[in-house]
Amino acid sequence: xxxxxxxxxxxxxxxxxxxxxxxxxxxxxxxxxxxxxxxxxxxxxxxxxxxxxxxxxxxxxxxxxxxxxxxxxxxxxxxxxxxxxxxxxxxxxxxxxxxxxxxxxxxxxxxxxxxxxxxxxxxxxxxxxxxxxxxxxxxxxxxxxxxxxxxxxxxxxxxxxxxxxxxxxxxxxxxxxxxxxxxxxxxxxxxxxxxxxxxxxxxxxxxxxxxxxxxxxxxxxxxxxxxxxxxxxxxxxxxxxxxxxxxxxxxxxxxxxxxxxxxxxxxxxxxxxxxxxxxxxxxxxxxxxxxxxxxxxxxxxxxxxxxxxxxxxxxxxxxxxxxxxxxxxxxxxxxxxxxxxxxxxxxxxxxxxxxxxxxxxxxxxxxxxxxxxxxxxxxxxxxxxxxxxxxxxxxxxxxxxxxxxxxxxxx
Ligand code: HAM
Numbered sequence: 001x002x003x004x005x006x007x008x009x010x011x012x013x014x015x016x017x018x019x020x021x022x023x024x025x026x027x028x029x030x031x032x033x034x035x036x037x038x039x040x041x042x043x044x045x046x047x048x049x050x051x052x053x054x055x056x057x058x059x060x061x062x063x064x065x066x067x068x069x070x071x072x073x074x075x076x077x078x079x080x081x082x083x084x085x086x087x088x089x090x091x092x093x094x095x096x097x098x099x100x101x102x103x104x105x106x107x108x109x110x111x112x113x114x115x116x117x118x119x120x121x122x123x124x125x126x127x128x129x130x131x132x133x134x135x136x137x138x139x140x141x142x143x144x145x146x147x148x149x150x151x152x153x154x155x156x157x158x159x160x161x162x163x164x165x166x167x168x169x170x171x172x173x174x175x176x177x178x179x180x181x182x183x184x185x186x187x188x189x190x191x192x193x194x195x196x197x198x199x200x201x202x203x204x205x206x207x208x209x210x211x212x213x214x215x216x217x218x219x220x221x222x223x224x225x226x227x228x229x230x231x232x233x234x235x236x237x238x239x240x241x242x243x244x245x246x247x248x249x250x251x252x253x254x255x256x257x258x259x260x261x262x263x264x265x266x267x268x269x270x271x272x273x274x275x276x277x278x279x280x281x282x283x284x285x286x287x288x289x290x291x292x293x294x295x296x297x298x299x300x301x302x303x304x305x306x307x308x309x310x311x312x313x314x315x316x317x318x319x320x321x322x323x324x325x326x327x328x329x330x331x332x333x334x335x336x337x338x339x340x341x342x343x344x345x346x347x348x349x350x351x352x353x354x355x356x357x358x359x360x361x362x363x364x365x366x367x368x369x370x371x372x373x374x375x376x377x378x379x380x381x382x383x384x385x386x387x388x389x390x391x392x393x394x395x396x397x398x399x400x401x402x403x404x405x406x407x408x409x410x411x
Contacts, residue, residue: 002115007313014311036068038067038068039068044285045075045285047253049252050193050251050252051250052072074100074102075122075278075296078098078122079281079285082282083285088125092288094122101116101117111298112269117300119299120294121294121296122292122293129229132226134233136239139153143261153259154243157223162223163220164215168195172191183202185202186202197209216245227257253280253284256277260274265305266304273298278291315367316344316366316367321361321372322372327377366387367387367408369387380396
């Protein structure tokens with residue numbers, strides 16, 4: 001679990017602001033849900049036999065004996081809220097986004113943390129494959145807007161309750177014949193979660209299952225048509241993608257379209273964003289039978305990818321240096337006035353020498369410095385130094401605000 005310090009937080013704010021502005025343009029509104037939910041919510045949605053539910057949840061009992069869990073993801077809480085607040089009563093279609101911390105007790109490594117942050121979206125109530133393409137277009141737009149280029153979109157279809165059971169049993173039969181060649185994890189989970197074996201990173205498992213039956217050859221007519229239309233719409237929108245029939249997701253609620261935005265630059269943690277359709281989830285959680293699709297991006301991974309393109313902290317427009325107590329009182333008053341006008345102004349509070357104050361102005365990279373001594377104060381004048389040009393001039397205190405505003409607009 002990490003602190004996000006000044007110097008790094010600017011990149012976070014940049015990503016959050018871009019998400020708000022882009023998602024807003026696509027008609028998504030923000031929703032804020034608690035970080036703690038009843039444990040049962042995650043067991044029922046993510047799935048009892050997934051890694052997340054089996055071993056990664058921060059679960060505890062509260063003082064009334066209720067089992068609560070720190071949210072490991074955002075989709076289930078958002079669906080819980082959608083149902084509980086009956087958002088469907090006004091309009092079954094809801095386009096929502098959220099951002100905030102998630103918690104998974106995983107083995108920490110680069111790009112994988114126990115408290116991490118997601119920016120996610122959910123589009124509820126639309127069956128049409130065009131919404132799948134729209135959500136993916138928005139995801140691509142976001143990456144382009146924040147300047148992350150080294151990513152590619154992989155998509156797959158995971159079928160539905162009609163076609164998946166048949167595929168699942170065919171896959172279990174196939175895996176049974178090769179059981180001795182699979183890793184211990186896959187030997188344990190091949191019955192409960194056979195599709196996960198296809199996604200195993202262990203080279204022996206990859207080799208042993210190279211010719212496994214493909215989910216895409218086993219889709220029902222409806223899923224096949226849906227997947228075809230998603231691809232057609234992506235081509236219409238000129239969004240590049242690759243079909244990866246071995247991609248499965250670590251959460252059980254997915255149906256039909258599933259996707260990942262992957263990168264080669266983060267080692268083993270190659271998914272910067274991931275998501276898919278979850279057409280049965282809202283009904284399973286006690287709501288109306290409405291479809292949904294969404295994704296979540298890992299903010300820490302986005303920040304890692306932005307790397308050295310970090311944004312600098314805001315630099316002061318003006319540093320006010322004072323000589324003597326009277327001048328300090330006056331600079332404090334002037335500084336507060338400028339701050340109210342929306343300027344970034346700073347001063348020294350410790351009555352240090354002019355030299356020390358100027359060193360501090362330099363350290364903060366202030367654009368201008370105002371020097372006010374007792375003599376100047378008596379004349380209601382001050383010295384304004386332009387730190388970039390290295391020039392300085394006397395300015396009347398009464399006109400300082402105007403002069404600064406016009407200079408900064410020019411700068
Ligand atoms: P997920 O694939 O579990 O999906 O997580 C989405 C993204 O969160 C990952 O691609 C990754 O970037 C980031 N992430 C996950 N775990 C960690 C971790 N331990 N440390 C750092 N980053 C991590 C979901 O959570 C779904 N709720 C996404 C979704 C929304 N599907 C439909 N709607």
